[in-house]
Amino acid sequence: MVSARNFLTAYHGKRGPNFVDWLSYFYLVLGLILMFGPAVWLALSSFKTQAALIEFPPQLMPSGHKLAPAAGHYKPLPVYRVPMPGGDVAELALTRRIGLQGNFIDPAKPDGDIVRALMSAVTPVRETRFAFENYTEPMKRFRFDRYFLNSVIVTVAATIITLLINAMCAFALSKYEFRGRNAIFIFILSTLMVPISVILVPAFVVVNALGMTNSLWGVILPPAATPTGVFLLRQYMLTIPDELVDAARMDGASEWRVFWRIILPLSAPALAVLAIFSMMWRWNDFLWPLIVLNREEVFTLQLGLAAFQGELDTQWHYLLAMTVVTLLPVVAIFAFLQKYVTTGIASTGLK
Amino acid sequence: MCRRAAIPARLQSSTRERALRIAGRFYAALMRSVEPPFAWLQKQVGIRGMAYAFVLPNLLVFGIFVALPMILNIWYAVTGSNRLSLVERPFLGAENFRVLLECKDYFDANSCAQDRFWRAVHNTMLFVALQVAAMVLLSLLTALILNGRILARGFFRAVFFFPVLLSPVVVALIWKWILQRDGLLNAFIVGAGGERVPFLNDPSWAFFWTIFVSVWAHMGFYSLILLAGLQAIPADLYEAAEMDGTTRWRAFHRITLPLLMPNIVVVLVLTIIRAVQAFDEIYVLTGGGPGTATQYIVQFIYETAFANQVHLLGLASAASILVGSVLMVLTLVQLRISYHGKN
Numbered sequence: 001m002v003s004a005r006n007f008l009t010a011y012h013g014k015r016g017p018n019f020v021d022w023l024s025y026f027y028l029v030l031g032l033i034l035m036f037g038p039a040v041w042l043a044l045s046s047f048k049t050q051a052a053l054i055e056f057p058p059q060l061m062p063s064g065h066k067l068a069p070a071a072g073h074y075k076p077l078p079v080y081r082v083p084m085p086g087g088d089v090a091e092l093a094l095t096r097r098i099g100l101q102g103n104f105i106d107p108a109k110p111d112g113d114i115v116r117a118l119m120s121a122v123t124p125v126r127e128t129r130f131a132f133e134n135y136t137e138p139m140k141r142f143r144f145d146r147y148f149l150n151s152v153i154v155t156v157a158a159t160i161i162t163l164l165i166n167a168m169c170a171f172a173l174s175k176y177e178f179r180g181r182n183a184i185f186i187f188i189l190s191t192l193m194v195p196i197s198v199i200l201v202p203a204f205v206v207v208n209a210l211g212m213t214n215s216l217w218g219v220i221l222p223p224a225a226t227p228t229g230v231f232l233l234r235q236y237m238l239t240i241p242d243e244l245v246d247a248a249r250m251d252g253a254s255e256w257r258v259f260w261r262i263i264l265p266l267s268a269p270a271l272a273v274l275a276i277f278s279m280m281w282r283w284n285d286f287l288w289p290l291i292v293l294n295r296e297e298v299f300t301l302q303l304g305l306a307a308f309q310g311e312l313d314t315q316w317h318y319l320l321a322m323t324v325v326t327l328l329p330v331v332a333i334f335a336f337l338q339k340y341v342t343t344g345i346a347s348t349g350l351k
Numbered sequence: 352m353c354r355r356a357a358i359p360a361r362l363q364s365s366t367r368e369r370a371l372r373i374a375g376r377f378y379a380a381l382m383r384s385v386e387p388p389f390a391w392l393q394k395q396v397g398i399r400g401m402a403y404a405f406v407l408p409n410l411l412v413f414g415i416f417v418a419l420p421m422i423l424n425i426w427y428a429v430t431g432s433n434r435l436s437l438v439e440r441p442f443l444g445a446e447n448f449r450v451l452l453e454c455k456d457y458f459d460a461n462s463c464a465q466d467r468f469w470r471a472v473h474n475t476m477l478f479v480a481l482q483v484a485a486m487v488l489l490s491l492l493t494a495l496i497l498n499g500r501i502l503a504r505g506f507f508r509a510v511f512f513f514p515v516l517l518s519p520v521v522v523a524l525i526w527k528w529i530l531q532r533d534g535l536l537n538a539f540i541v542g543a544g545g546e547r548v549p550f551l552n553d554p555s556w557a558f559f560w561t562i563f564v565s566v567w568a569h570m571g572f573y574s575l576i577l578l579a580g581l582q583a584i585p586a587d588l589y590e591a592a593e594m595d596g597t598t599r600w601r602a603f604h605r606i607t608l609p610l611l612m613p614n615i616v617v618v619l620v621l622t623i624i625r626a627v628q629a630f631d632e633i634y635v636l637t638g639g640g641p642g643t644a645t646q647y648i649v650q651f652i653y654e655t656a657f658a659n660q661v662h663l664l665g666l667a668s669a670a671s672i673l674v675g676s677v678l679m680v681l682t683l684v685q686l687r688i689s690y691h692g693k694n
Binding site for chain 1: 378382385386389390393398399401402403405406408409410412413415416417418419420421422423424426427435437492493496499501507508509510511512513514516517518519520521524525526527528529533534535537538541542567571575599624628630631634635638649652653656657664667668671672674675678679682683
């Protein structure tokens with residue numbers, strides 16, 4: 001809630017908005033349109049029927065031909081605006097089409113008079129209608145349900161593995177003195193410099209030799225040991241007092257118990273940040289799955305979308321709906337956990 | 352906030368607590384179940400030795416999927432043929448690098464042995480120059496405006512950040528839908544009395560849109576880094592400047608810019624590193640076309656190794672080593688700067 005006082009003082013000028021304020025707000029509104037507009041347009045378009053999608057210029061809202069149920073007719077009838085002999089215009093339903101002429105009735109009075117009119121003289125009535133079949137059909141006719149499931153499996157499994165092995169590594173690096181500790185830490189950090197696009201060929205060869213091509217494991221495992229994750233967790237665990245660990249050891253707790261009973265619960269905020277980022281990375285990942293997965297039944301949503309759009313005759317009505325399905329989980333994360341995401345980035349430069 | 356109040360507070364907390372309790376029990380059961388093997392291990396190696404046990408899984412994944420490929424990359428780069436198996440590949444020495452770098456005139460891709468490689472290099476260089484300039488300037492402008500006294504700052508910050516979360520495929524499809532022949536943008540142009548523009552079928556336009564779309568998708572990320580930098584500048588500096596009657600432009604020039612410089616340089620280097628590797632959005636948006644107008648270096652590597660008829664793994668590895676060495680220099684520069692910035 002913006003209070004009235006805030007509203008009145010929210011500009012630079014002493015007595016009112018000055019030139020800079022106007023420019024700032026102009027920029028912000030332009031940003032609002034440019035940044036949100038395309039996604040909103042995508043969402044609106046995804047509910048349009050195939051016929052409505054090829055209309056030019058496009059309509060803003062998804063609309064379709066208005067249909068009216070009429071007693072005695074097994075399907076709802078399309079409604080047209082028909083000029084009546086008296087000079088006024090009535091909205092009537094088309095029952096039959098004979099050549100250039102059509103037979104129209106009043107849908108409210110199906111037994112009333114039949115009006116005959118030339119099809120060229122009538123105009124179809126449109127109404128806002130959402131084509132939900134765009135969302136259900138690709139799941140049935142293509143394998144988007146499968147792609148969705150694969151994406152969920154990859155995201156969940158990879159995030160759990162990433163959290164576990166990164167936290168174990170960070171625990172050792174922050175709470176133990178051992179030979180090679182600094183070397184290991186530097187080695188891990190140095191792999192930050194090796195993006196996947198640089199080791200595409202040999203990484204594929206290794207995954208292939210392990211028999212993990214066309215298996216979800218080939219997508220889940222290789223990027224699991226994230227250097228950013230180890231770094232983030234180590235920095236956080238350094239702030240946990242060593243006395244806690246020592247006290248637990250004194251009480252006879254094993255090292256593993258110290259790890260899962262004390263260190264992990266106390267690192268929850270850092271783990272949450274890493275979990276959110278890991279989920280986003282994995283859900284959105286494209287280049288690596290593109291190389292490892294070639295068979296359709298193991299495709300993730302991103303691969304499924306890219307393959308579907310590459311076909312010669314793109315079926316935009318399905319494609320747009322599936323794009324919305326792909327972006328929804330990420331938008332949901334953002335809506336509920338925005339604070340974690342933005343502080344994560346601002347404090348670590350993570351992405 | 353207001354909406355949540357509609358649910359009785361007692362009910363809401365109890366559901367939440369129950370969910371947390373179930374998750375907690377699941378977590379405890381899982382962790383306790385692996386306790387015996389770890390306890391056994393601890394008996395064998397002692398408390399000190401457990402440190403190695405804890406780093407091992409992460410190091411194994413690193414070693415197998417990152418470090419080993421780095422070494423193999425060199426082997427592939429100096430061997431030929433389309434065989435995957437290491438031993439079946441004939442040794443070529445620097446042949447792959449020679450083929451890649453053989454050129455009569457480095458400014459004319461057609462004179463090179465690998466014209467596609469050099470076209471990709473030229474495209475990437477132009478792309479990096481323009482995209483990085485646009486990205487740094489726009490994210491700086493956005494951060495400055497978001498840091499000013501504006502209404503609903505949190506909302507606008509979220510607006511600019513939102514595209515960062517979208518996957519490259521989604522980003523590409525959103526814009527492909529807008530830029531297509533019968534798309535929204537052409538509808539506006541025709542509505543204003545213009546002619547339809549084949550945005551993605553015209554080389555210059557397609558090149559422009561690859562820059563536009565990648566700036567659109569990632570600008571929020573860099574704005575956020577710069578915004579964090581701006582908020583770290585102590586406010587009393589500006590108060591002191593105001594008391595001295597300094598103009599706002601001068602305050603920006605003398606206080607904001609110098610203090611923000613480390614962040615700006617980090618953003619600059621990061622954008623360069625990412626722009627050199629531009630691939631996924633562009634691959635889905637234009638497929639590198641029309642012709643080779645938007646084909647960049649990573650797409651060349653990907654297609655040479657995996658998508659073309661003959662899989663030239665050696666050539667792709669050699670190209671990726673060249674790209675990797677450029678990136679490594681840039682990363683070292685970045686680490687050096689951020690290290691200096693913090694001390």
